[in-house]
Amino acid sequence: MSELRVRPRRRVQSIQEYHPPLGGRGGLRLDFNENTVASSPRVRAVLGAISAEALTLYPERGPVEEMVAQQLGLQPGQLALTNGVDEAIHVLFSAFLDEGDELLLPVPTYTMYEVYASATEASVVRVRSGGDLQFPCERLMEAITPRTKIIAIANPNSPTGAVVARETLMEIAARAPQALLLVDEAYFHFYGKTVIDLVGKIPNLVVARTFSKAYGLAGLRIGALAASEEVLRWVRRVLSPYSVNALALACLPAAVEDAEYVEKYVAEVCAARAEFERAMDGFGIRRWPSEANFILIEVGAQHREFATAMHARGVLVRDRSSDPGCDGCVRITIGTREQMRRAAVVMRVVLDELKGVE
Numbered sequence: 001m002s003e004l005r006v007r008p009r010r011r012v013q014s015i016q017e018y019h020p021p022l023g024g025r026g027g028l029r030l031d032f033n034e035n036t037v038a039s040s041p042r043v044r045a046v047l048g049a050i051s052a053e054a055l056t057l058y059p060e061r062g063p064v065e066e067m068v069a070q071q072l073g074l075q076p077g078q079l080a081l082t083n084g085v086d087e088a089i090h091v092l093f094s095a096f097l098d099e100g101d102e103l104l105l106p107v108p109t110y111t112m113y114e115v116y117a118s119a120t121e122a123s124v125v126r127v128r129s130g131g132d133l134q135f136p137c138e139r140l141m142e143a144i145t146p147r148t149k150i151i152a153i154a155n156p157n158s159p160t161g162a163v164v165a166r167e168t169l170m171e172i173a174a175r176a177p178q179a180l181l182l183v184d185e186a187y188f189h190f191y192g193k194t195v196i197d198l199v200g201k202i203p204n205l206v207v208a209r210t211f212s213k214a215y216g217l218a219g220l221r222i223g224a225l226a227a228s229e230e231v232l233r234w235v236r237r238v239l240s241p242y243s244v245n246a247l248a249l250a251c252l253p254a255a256v257e258d259a260e261y262v263e264k265y266v267a268e269v270c271a272a273r274a275e276f277e278r279a280m281d282g283f284g285i286r287r288w289p290s291e292a293n294f295i296l297i298e299v300g301a302q303h304r305e306f307a308t309a310m311h312a313r314g315v316l317v318r319d320r321s322s323d324p325g326c327d328g329c330v331r332i333t334i335g336t337r338e339q340m341r342r343a344a345v346v347m348r349v350v351l352d353e354l355k356g357v358e
């Protein structure tokens with residue numbers, strides 16, 4: 001066979017494939033910040049009733065988009081449904097990031113911002129958080145330049161769980177009128193505070209929401225991008241009209257209408273988070289305050305062994321030690337109180353074991 005003589009773009013040649021550690025996820029899944037129980041039973045009823053004919057049709061996202069926009073208090077043109085927030089980030093970056101532009105990121109933060117930036121010709125400017133892993137507000141403001149084109153802020157942030165005040169976000173948007181401010185509210189439900197009501201009022205504000213976390217629909221891949229109609233008109237030029245599939249579109253209204261189910265799940269997770277935080281304090285483990293459905297803890301030099309030993313005992317956690325400023329840290333998703341009590345028991349055993357081999 002002759003050799004391939006076609007090379008990808010230079011930028012693509014220099015990046016690594018991103019492999020989330022998904023293989024073999026049996027056990028208690030506290031590694032991907034998913035819903036650890038299930039989606040609303042109404043979603044499963046819709047799924048079970050989908051006809052074979054419905055699958056022959058190209059999906060039509062418009063009516064569901066309008067329904068979700070209304071539910072979020074937006075005008076119909078101010079919301080685009082996407083194949084998860086990941087696609088929302090991808091299309092926003094492809095539509096707006098040109099050569100010479102800068103994507104400004106407080107770090108550590110969600111990995112996919114860098115991945116999608118690397119599919120453009122823009123450069124990434126990273127602003128490190130301090131040891132408290134709180135939002136580096138002043139340093140971020142100082143890093144804004146005329147070339148700043150997008151500022152991406154996860155609020156709450158991952159993997160830290162830290163949050164940014166609404167006033168700070170408004171100040172950033174005002175300081176960088178030449179840039180879009182993407183506020184990624186993937187974990188909104190566990191925090192309860194949003195800036196989505198400012199969409200359309202602040203022209204450069206873009207808000208992302210996912211149905212992967214509190215709603216428990218990560219496998220269906222649905223997210224939403226909320227922005228002014230003008231911003232979304234540009235985004236739609238690079239957005240596939242069929243990227244949100246028919247199953248996701250069929251299920252979404254049922255998920256959104258069952259507000260009580262999500263409220264109950266979120267209340268359970270918040271109670272579990274408080275209880276688990278107390279358990280961590282009892283173990284003498286450093287942790288960072290979190291407003292999301294996970295917490296970041298410092299395990300120390302044995303972070304890898306810790307994650308492996310937890311996995312061996314049926315509890316999956318995520319080693320985040322290679323994130324900037326997260327040396328020795330592990331992120332643990334918060335599920336129900338019952339699940340987190342089990343996790344804490346396993347953790348106690350693993351920590352004692354590791355102490356023995358120090």
Ligand SMILES: Cc1ncc(COP(=O)(O)O)c(C=O)c1O
Pocket residue numbers: 032033083084085086087110154157158184186209210211212218222223
């Ligand atoms: C901050 C943040 N944004 C977006 C996502 C991805 O969301 P989706 O499943 O909708 O692509 C995640 C998933 O972990 C996340 O942590």
